[in-house]
Amino acid sequence: IHKGLTHFNARFALREQRELLRRIQPDVVFLQEVRGQHEIHRKRYQDWPSSGQVSFLAEAVWPNYAYGKNSVYPAGHHGNALLSKFPIIHTNNVDISAHTSEQRGMLHCVLQVPQWDEPLHAICVHLGLFARWRHAQLEIVADYIDQHIPANAPLMIAGDFNDWTTRAGNKFAANIGLHEVFEHHTGYHARSFPSFLPLFRLDRVYVRGFHIRHAEVYAGASLLKISDHAVLSALLTKR
Numbered sequence: 001i002h003k004g005l006t007h008f009n010a011r012f013a014l015r016e017q018r019e020l021l022r023r024i025q026p027d028v029v030f031l032q033e034v035r036g037q038h039e040i041h042r043k044r045y046q047d048w049p050s051s052g053q054v055s056f057l058a059e060a061v062w063p064n065y066a067y068g069k070n071s072v073y074p075a076g077h078h079g080n081a082l083l084s085k086f087p088i089i090h091t092n093n094v095d096i097s098a099h100t101s102e103q104r105g106m107l108h109c110v111l112q113v114p115q116w117d118e119p120l121h122a123i124c125v126h127l128g129l130f131a132r133w134r135h136a137q138l139e140i141v142a143d144y145i146d147q148h149i150p151a152n153a154p155l156m157i158a159g160d161f162n163d164w165t166t167r168a169g170n171k172f173a174a175n176i177g178l179h180e181v182f183e184h185h186t187g188y189h190a191r192s193f194p195s196f197l198p199l200f201r202l203d204r205v206y207v208r209g210f211h212i213r214h215a216e217v218y219a220g221a222s223l224l225k226i227s228d229h230a231v232l233s234a235l236l237t238k239r
Contacts, residue, residue, distance in 0.1 A: 002228045003035045003078055004053055012045040016226050018057050021083075024218065024233055028111070029062065029083035030158040032126040036069055037076035058083045068093030068107035070126070080107040080124040080159065087112045089119065092148075096125070096140045098133035106141055108148070116238065121149045125159040127168075134163060138172040145176055154209035154238055160229065161204045169204055181205040181234040185215040192230040195223035203232055210236040 004014040021029060035053045042048045049056035058065040062083035068091075070079035079093070090110040097104050106125040113120050125141060127134045141157070149155060157178065163169040166189055173180055182190040182205065191198035198219045205215070212234065219230035 001031055001033055001053075001057075003033050005227075011225075012047065013226050014049065014053060014056060015047060018059075020218070020226055020231065021057065022061055024231065025061075026233060027085045028120075028122055028156070029057075030122070030124040030156075031057070031081040031083070032124065032160045033078055034067065034081040035076065035078045036067055039075050054081045054083075057081075061085075064088045064111075066091045066107060066109050068105050068124070070095075070097075070105035071103040079105055080126055082107055082109045082122060082124050084109070084111055084122075086114070086120070094140070094144060096127075096137045098128055098136040099130075102128050102133070104128055104133075104137060106144070108144070116154075118150075118153055121153055121155045123155070123157040123159075125157060125161070127159075127161045127163065129162055131165065131168065134161065134168040135171075138168050142172055142176050151177075152209070155207065156210075156236075157206040158204065158232070160202060162202050163204065164200045164202055166201065169206075173206055176208075178206040178208050179210075179212065181207060181212050181215045181236075182217075182232070184212050185234075190215070190217045190230070190232055192217065192219070192232060193228065195219055195227055195230045196221050198230050203229060205232055205234050207234075207236060209239050211239060213237060 064084040111120040189201040192203040214235035
């Protein structure tokens with residue numbers, strides 16, 4: 001969500017971001033670049049939420065949420081977040097930074113979905129800007145999945161992969177049996193950046209153990225006033 005700011009940091013748009021999410025009405029929301037705290041911005045913007053960005057976005061619609069702090073600086077910190085209509089029974093925030101100059105993480109949440117006989121594993125991730133860092137980070141994610149998530153458990157991994165070449169993500173998916181939602185549904189990864197005229201395929205939604213029913217990109221001129229990335233949405237049913 002670009003820390004609650006629009007493209008080029010032109011204005012604070014957290015309320016508009018929340019309204020867009022409410023219109024889409026997903027059961028589970030994967031967010032990157034969420035501010036956990038920022039003392040300077042809290043004083044600068046009159047509508048900065050006193051409860052914090054995550055709880056503000058989740059208010060009244062997603063009763064369960066988790067935040068994973070990744071990047072820390074004198075004024076505050078930001079990271080990944082997950083909002084859920086289902087109970088979150090376990091969370092784990094993992095440092096996957098590949099270089100000291102860039103702090104990155106993955107947030108693993110285990111969700112209890114009603115009438116399912118096994119929990120849903122959801123991983124929200126934000127990868128590095130350079131290819132070698134992304135490859136190293138996805139190796140960490142793949143090793144984590146092998147060690148902590150049963151092979152037959154339903155799994156969703158979504159976020160900003162910064163993988164405009166598609167090389168890192170494709171290798172990662174093949175190695176652990178994932179399907180990328182948009183590639184499977186349309187034949188191509190979704191164009192997601194910049195939000196107002198998407199050219200680059202940076203964001204991904206990977207799944208295991210699901211049927212992919214629909215995939216949609218929310219982009220265009222109206223997104224210029226909301227965030228720098230387009231919004232990706234998928235309709236899935238458990239196998």
